[in-house]
Amino acid sequence: MVPFAGYSMPVQYKSGLMAEHQHTRQAAGLFDVSHMGQLKLIGADAAAALESLMPVDVQGLAEGKQRYGLLLNDEGGVIDDLMFFNQGNDTWFLIVNGACKLTDIAHIETHIGNRCQIVTLPTQGLLALQGPQAVTALSRLVPGVEKLVFMSGASFAWNGAELFITRSGYTGEDGFEISVPGDHTEALARALLAQPEVKPIGLGARNSLRLEAGLCLYGNDIDSTTTPPEAALNWAIQKVRRTGGERAGGFPGAAKVLAQIDNPxxxxxxxxxLIAKERVPVREPAVLENLDGQHVGHVTSGLLSPTLNQPIALAYVQPEYAQPGTEVFAMVRGKPVAMVVSPTPFLPPRYHRG
Incomplete structure (x- = not known):
């Protein structure tokens, strides 16, 4: 157990990180992520208000659907990344990172608190059930969840508790995130762990799973000094927010972000x-050099991939070294380790799209 964002969190359970990682890829892993922040924005102007803080299409998101979002500062830097969901009836459900939640909520209240009602949910638990057999295990307890597809969700009932479940996650696998009242969270976790497919998974495997999936970790791979184009997150900025039309721009840092998109x-x-050519783990914040020994970037997340059995990493490099196939050298204990720029995700995602 380690302290994290004011909580005591499990790094690993008895079987260890590698076994937990493989179990999630092969069956179903249960993560307690109740440290994450949960809140609702309510009101007729809530969608437009939230859209004013992010470079993403909020108003065009259909009821029952979820989308990835980015809170930006005035310089276009990422304050936090989050998931938001259209629950209908002018209600938007947000999940933000645990270490950022108090700052995020204060930022949202300061900028749009006069445009919508902001309801924080500090007593809600959050469980993530991930892996190819997650649907089998969860549908035994909560029939109907099997009808959901990736990035959709709905309300369900379990033992008198109202659950809000989305088919999404942070592993690259099919799976679910379950918002559950705090006084029912342990009971639901134990009911899930009683299913033969499910084992508990800690922070260590959560990190290795998300890195194989090519997903950013806030504070490592994105932060307030990096813009979405620098972070290769242009895909998260829908066309309606980029060019022409009344909803283009209008978010913090828009001039800088849109200029970077237009002029890479x-x-x-x-x-x-990055994938290493030899089996030497490369971890953050390893310096990256070119063949001439010049500094060209640094690693922001890195480890030995349990699935690929090769060292993988996310890194920032000078743009001329960003093309797939380019070779750079990570400095590990004073020795260069050859690494090749590779597309992400490192593994094909297995989301259930229907």
Whole structure:
């Protein structure tokens, strides 16, 4: 157990990180992520208000659907990344990172608190059930969840508790995130762990799973000094927010972010994936050099991939080194380790799209 964001969190259970990682890839792993922040925005202007803080299409998101979002500062840097969901009836459900939640809520209240009702949910638990057999295990307890597809969700009932379940996660696998009242969280966790497919998974395997999936960790791979184009997150900025029309721009840092999208040559760094040519783990914040020994970037997340049995990493490099196939050298204990720029995700995702 380790302290994290004011909570005591499990790094690993008895079987260990590698076994937990493989179990999630092969069956179903249960993560207690109740440290994450949960809140609702309510009101007729809530969608437009939330959209004013992010470069993503909020107003066009259909009821019952979820989307990835980015809170930006005035310089276009990422304050936090989050998931938001259209629950209908002018209600939007948000999940933000645990270490950022108090700052996020204060930011949202300061900027749009006069435009919608902001309801924080500090007593809600959050469980993530991930892996190819997650649907089998969860549907025994909560019939109907099997009808959900990736990035959709709905309300369900279990033993008198109202659950809000989305088919999404942070592992690259099919799976679910379950918002549950705090006084029912342990009972639901134990009921899930009683299923033959399910084992508990700690923070260590959560990190290795998300890295194989090529997903950013806030504070490592994105932060308030990196913009979405630098972080290779242009895909998260829908066309309606980029060009023409009344909803283009209008978010914090828009001038800088849109200029970077329009002129990629203006970037001074870019996030990439790396795979090592030899079996030497490369961890953050390893310096990256070119063949001439010049500094060209640094690693932001890195480890030995349990699935690929090769060292993988996310890193920022100068744009001329960002093309797939480019070779750079990570400095590990003073020795260069050859790494090749590779597309992410490192493993094909297995989301259930229907």
């Amino acid at each position: 040559a203006s970037l001074t760094k870019k996030r990439v994936g």
